[in-house]
Amino acid sequence: MAAPQITYYGPRVQKLRVSSGTAWSPLSPESKAKCSTGFNPVTRQLELGVFIRTQVSHAVIGFDVFRTSLTLKREALSLLKNAWLPEAASLPQRLRDKAHFSSSFVEIPMTRERIEHWKAELESVLGDSGSYEQL
Numbered sequence: 001m002a003a004p005q006i007t008y009y010g011p012r013v014q015k016l017r018v019s020s021g022t023a024w025s026p027l028s029p030e031s032k033a034k035c036s037t038g039f040n041p042v043t044r045q046l047e048l049g050v051f052i053r054t055q056v057s058h059a060v061i062g063f064d065v066f067r068t069s070l071t072l073k074r075e076a077l078s079l080l081k082n083a084w085l086p087e088a089a090s091l092p093q094r095l096r097d098k099a100h101f102s103s104s105f106v107e108i109p110m111t112r113e114r115i116e117h118w119k120a121e122l123e124s125v126l127g128d129s130g131s132y133e134q135l
Contacts, residue, residue, distance in 0.1 A: 003129040004048035004068055008119060009033045011054055029053055030062075038067035046070075050122060054112060058095055061118050062107035063126070069135045071103040076131035083121055084108055103133075 009032040027035070033049030040047050050063040065072060081101045087110060088096050095109040110118055125131050 001070075001129055001132065001134065002046070003127050003132065004037075004046040004065075004070075005043075006048050006050055006123060006126055007033075007036055008050050008052060009036070010052040033062075034064055034067070037064060048126060050119075050126075052115060052119075054115075057112070058091070058109055059112045059115050060098065060107055060109050061115065061122070062100075062105070063122075064105045065132075066104050070132040071135060072106070073131055073133055074103075076125050076128075077101050077103065077106070079125050080106060080108070080121070084110075087111075087114065 009029040011029055029051035030053065033051040036047055036049035038047065039045075046068055048063055048065060048068060050061065053060045053062075084099065088099065091109060091111070098107065098109050100107040108118060
């Protein structure tokens with residue numbers, strides 16, 4: 001089993017739009033990441049969309065592997081959580097409470113300055129086929 005190809009979707013990457021009645025609105029980074037996750041019949045590869053949501057004082061990066069027929073192993077979750085815990089001490093409690101680490105869904109709050117660091121961290125963990133278990 002090969003690791004999925006990882007693609008990042010941030011607030012400025014809104015190529016698709018959804019209709020809400022008569023108006024069209026941009027697709028959120030979370031929705032775009034979920035839509036692109038799964039088996040791509042064109043490239044014949046497994047893909048994983050990772051969203052990046054930014055706010056004024058912080059950012060949240062996350063992904064959902066549900067549509068890939070894979071789950072993250074406990075070891076991979078431990079690597080991500082242990083990398084995040086030292087940073088968590090500097091975050092407000094309301095952001096620490098938003099962190100979520102499960103075998104199918106991860107959401108990591110951080111300061112905006114740490115986005116590139118976390119992209120690299122996720123690449124190292126999610127890019128390793130040993131981080132996943134087949135459903």
